[in-house]
Amino acid sequence: MANANHPTSASGRAPSERGVIARFAAAYGQEIVIFFAMIALFVIVTAINPRFISPENLNTIFSGNAYIAVAAIGMAMIIITGHIDVSVGALIGVLATISGTLAVSGYPVWVALIVPVFVGMAVNAVIGVMVAYARIPSIVVTLGMLSILRGGLITVTGGAWISGLPPEFLIAQAKPLGVPAPIYFMVALTLLAAFWMRYSEFGRSLYAIGGNPEAARASGIPIERRTVMVFVIHGAFAGLATMLFATQLQVIQSTVPPNLELTVITAAVIGGVSILGGTGTVIGSTLAAILFAAIGSALIFTNVSAYWLRAVIGVLILVTVMADMIRRNRQGRA
Amino acid sequence: MKKVLLASLVSLSLSASFVHAQSAYTGGDDLPTNPLACDGAAGEVASKPYDGGEPTNAPDRKGKTINVVDVPKLVGIGYFNATSKGIADAAKEMGTMEAKTDGPTKANIDDQITLIDNYITSGVDGILFAANDPVAIAPVLKKALAAGINVVGYDANAEPDARQWFVNQAEFNGIAKSVIDSLAAEIGKDGSFAIVTSTFTTPNQARWIAEMAAYQAKCYPDMKWLETVEAQEDNILSFNQANTLINKYGPELKGIVGMTSVATPAAADAVTQAGKCGSIAVVGLATPNAMKPYVSSDCVKSVVLWNPVDLGYAAAYVLRAAADGDLKAGATSVKAGKLGELKVINGSEILLGSPFVFTKDNINNFDF
Numbered sequence: 001m002a003n004a005n006h007p008t009s010a011s012g013r014a015p016s017e018r019g020v021i022a023r024f025a026a027a028y029g030q031e032i033v034i035f036f037a038m039i040a041l042f043v044i045v046t047a048i049n050p051r052f053i054s055p056e057n058l059n060t061i062f063s064g065n066a067y068i069a070v071a072a073i074g075m076a077m078i079i080i081t082g083h084i085d086v087s088v089g090a091l092i093g094v095l096a097t098i099s100g101t102l103a104v105s106g107y108p109v110w111v112a113l114i115v116p117v118f119v120g121m122a123v124n125a126v127i128g129v130m131v132a133y134a135r136i137p138s139i140v141v142t143l144g145m146l147s148i149l150r151g152g153l154i155t156v157t158g159g160a161w162i163s164g165l166p167p168e169f170l171i172a173q174a175k176p177l178g179v180p181a182p183i184y185f186m187v188a189l190t191l192l193a194a195f196w197m198r199y200s201e202f203g204r205s206l207y208a209i210g211g212n213p214e215a216a217r218a219s220g221i222p223i224e225r226r227t228v229m230v231f232v233i234h235g236a237f238a239g240l241a242t243m244l245f246a247t248q249l250q251v252i253q254s255t256v257p258p259n260l261e262l263t264v265i266t267a268a269v270i271g272g273v274s275i276l277g278g279t280g281t282v283i284g285s286t287l288a289a290i291l292f293a294a295i296g297s298a299l300i301f302t303n304v305s306a307y308w309l310r311a312v313i314g315v316l317i318l319v320t321v322m323a324d325m326i327r328r329n330r331q332g333r334a
Numbered sequence: 335m336k337k338v339l340l341a342s343l344v345s346l347s348l349s350a351s352f353v354h355a356q357s358a359y360t361g362g363d364d365l366p367t368n369p370l371a372c373d374g375a376a377g378e379v380a381s382k383p384y385d386g387g388e389p390t391n392a393p394d395r396k397g398k399t400i401n402v403v404d405v406p407k408l409v410g411i412g413y414f415n416a417t418s419k420g421i422a423d424a425a426k427e428m429g430t431m432e433a434k435t436d437g438p439t440k441a442n443i444d445d446q447i448t449l450i451d452n453y454i455t456s457g458v459d460g461i462l463f464a465a466n467d468p469v470a471i472a473p474v475l476k477k478a479l480a481a482g483i484n485v486v487g488y489d490a491n492a493e494p495d496a497r498q499w500f501v502n503q504a505e506f507n508g509i510a511k512s513v514i515d516s517l518a519a520e521i522g523k524d525g526s527f528a529i530v531t532s533t534f535t536t537p538n539q540a541r542w543i544a545e546m547a548a549y550q551a552k553c554y555p556d557m558k559w560l561e562t563v564e565a566q567e568d569n570i571l572s573f574n575q576a577n578t579l580i581n582k583y584g585p586e587l588k589g590i591v592g593m594t595s596v597a598t599p600a601a602a603d604a605v606t607q608a609g610k611c612g613s614i615a616v617v618g619l620a621t622p623n624a625m626k627p628y629v630s631s632d633c634v635k636s637v638v639l640w641n642p643v644d645l646g647y648a649a650a651y652v653l654r655a656a657a658d659g660d661l662k663a664g665a666t667s668v669k670a671g672k673l674g675e676l677k678v679i680n681g682s683e684i685l686l687g688s689p690f691v692f693t694k695d696n697i698n699n700f701d702f
Contacts, residue, residue, distance in 0.1 A: 049582070056608070057581035064574040150439050154410035161412055161623050173607055248570060249603045250627040253596065255410055257568035258440060293574065300563055300578045305359070305534075 029327075030272025030280070030320065034287045038294055045298045052301045059180050061293045063172075065267075066182030067092075067244035068260075069289035072267040073193045074237030076285040079268050080197075081230050082210035082277030083131060083138035085124075089260030090149035091238050095120055096246035097153060097254055100162035103169040112169060116246075117239030123149075124235030128228035146261070157254040165250060172247040182244045189240060190286040197282060206230060211278030267292065270316050274324050359534055359562040361544025369545065370511045372553035384663035385494040386682030387475075392482040395657040400459035400484075402433040402653060404646075405450055407464045407490060409437040412621040413595055413642055414464070416702035417489065420646025421462065427671060428654060433462075441567065443467040447474045454478050460653045463497070464489035468537055472496035484657045488649035489642075490538055494682055498656050501649045502679065503640045504689045506538075510545035512689045513617060516636040517589050518554050520615035526558040527589035528579045530572055530597040533564050539593045542619070546591075560587065565597055572600030580608050592618030598637070602628035622692050622700040629697050637692040642702060645686055648673055652684055 045052045071088055078085050095116035102112035127145055131138045174181040197203035208216040209223055217223055246252055257263075271288035273280025296309050361367075404421050406414035418435040425431040436453075438445035443466040450461060451474055461478050465471040468491055475496040478485050488501040517527060531539045543562065550557050560583060565572035576590055576597075590605065592598025598618030602625070605614045611633035620637050628634040651670035655661035661668045667675045668684055677685045692700065 051582055051584065054581055057578065060574060060577040060581055064570070064577070067570070154439055157410070160415070161621075163623065163627055245570065249573060249600060250606075251599050251603075251624055253411075253569050255408075255440075255567070257570060258566055296571075296574065297578045300561070300575070301582055303561070 031284045049301045061297050063180035063182040064293040065289040066186040067241045069186045069286040071241035071264045072285040073282045074234030075264045076268040076273045076282045078234050079273045080210045081206045085142045086261050087142040087145035089256050090146050092242050093256030094149050094153050095242040099246045100252040109169045116242045120235035120239035121232045124231040128231030132224040132227035162252040170247045172244045193282045270320050358559050360547035367545050367548035368507050369549040369552045370507045382681040384681050386498045387479045387495045389479045389482045399430045402460040403453045403458050404435040404462040406437040407466050408441045412702050416642035417646035420643040421650045424647045424650035441466050443470045450474045460484040462649050463487050465492045468492050486653040499652050500683045502683045503645045503686050506541040506545045509689050510549045512638045514550050517617045521588040523554050524556040525588035526560050526586050528560045529562040529591045530601050531593035567596045569596050569600050572597040573604050576601040576604035589615040595620045599624040602634050606633050622697045
């Protein structure tokens, strides 16, 4: 690497001294940025209104977007591999309806919770096969799937809400040790996925596929099989996200939050996953999902119009993508 | 270095926005409000000449079977399923109307315009609509009028000259009075409350909020309007926003008003899960099915709405009367089947009646 281009070389520190820190910073650059942005946000807002860091509000912030964070884990893997999925929001809507329907039809709660995971895997296996073997761009396949799922959902449910859910089905309302269950889900799944992505051969191969498919193929990675697999895993995360989404309230709507897929993709991208594939971590996407919730809450606590939420997230996207481009250019020159 | 720069940029842009702190949002438009009398005396109806549009060279449709398409804001939600049922009921009762409902799967004005445009091309006799945007929908509706199609709106209006008649589910000041009266009955005449709505620019919600503010200022001046927050049509976001309000205001918050069928049950769930049923009242506009769990658990005492089945039913009858030539400019009322005579207001609107308050005693009679 040409040292003249390295940002820290100007500080004149010895190479050994900056070794660990620099490597950590290089690997988790975006995650560190988000972490400090979040700290800054908490400090500022708490100074304005101390109730912001009351235990209740911390629970609200950390559990509020947990289902988005879980879905963004799978999305991060998809984007790292060089693909995209715009159908995940509609999929979560369909899975929530399946889950709720099973629960009110008298099936055991665990069946109602686990079936969506398998259905999500099956739906995404279809997407994966079309992307990997039929070589149709993932944006096209998932756009098609988005229409199929959304249209199918409306046709099947006729728009009826599901209510009368059994209390034991509502697992997202549980609070073991005073902490909402979605937080445990989010943290455990994020750590698990982060370790797997970093240390398993499979996880590392996804970066290789997204970063440089030709080189990955040359080194013997079975790209097609891995692509199908990563879509299937993403489907499983959509099913896990549904477990939280469908069990938070006593009623299940047959419509999904508007632009849910975009929120999930945005969390991954702001979390440092390069939209061009090859880099990023699931820790970043989870931090970004929490950051959105924290910003939303902060705007209320500081009496700022919610219009700013969209503007702030828009700024974050642009800054992140620009930083990514700059990073790539520098690496290209080095 | 860049990272630090980035972090400071982000926090700077955030803290810059804090400077613009503002008072509670109480309505997004600048239209005048018209609060009703506190004691429930009937509101004044100012007479106004007909300001709707006319179809060009419409064929004589009197007594003939007409083909009607209903384009709601979106399909797949309980509310528009109910209006659609009302339209189907009326069509069946008349026997001279073929009606079908076709709308976008999201409340998206562009999709809605495309749909209506397709139906103009394919040829229909009548269009019923609930607009996602009153201004943006106007050109395509005028095109329908120019093609000789009868056009009647319900639920959400378009600019008056873009349609013939609009069936008004309840006047904004009527709904506002019902909501604020119900709220005052539960939290007292000096209680503090907050609002969860969809977006500040949704026309119906913006008007209701403006009228609620006017009526509250006039009839309950000691009540305190703490804050209005947006939650899109997103159930989990509505739940999070309601939670944040509860966390922010603590015991000061005595009531939450939900402005949509998505926000009201989510707010009720937030209050339930926070263990605040009884200390924080939830009042709101919502469909009865969504509210049944909360009403039956006594966490929610009053849900304000009109009967959307009646709304669709009335819209179908108004369209029939307009197509037959029985409902013309200057009319003061129109016959709408089992609903009887409905009043013409504001020049070219038909008023459905007073709002309906769902309570534990009657909510199980409704299924939408």
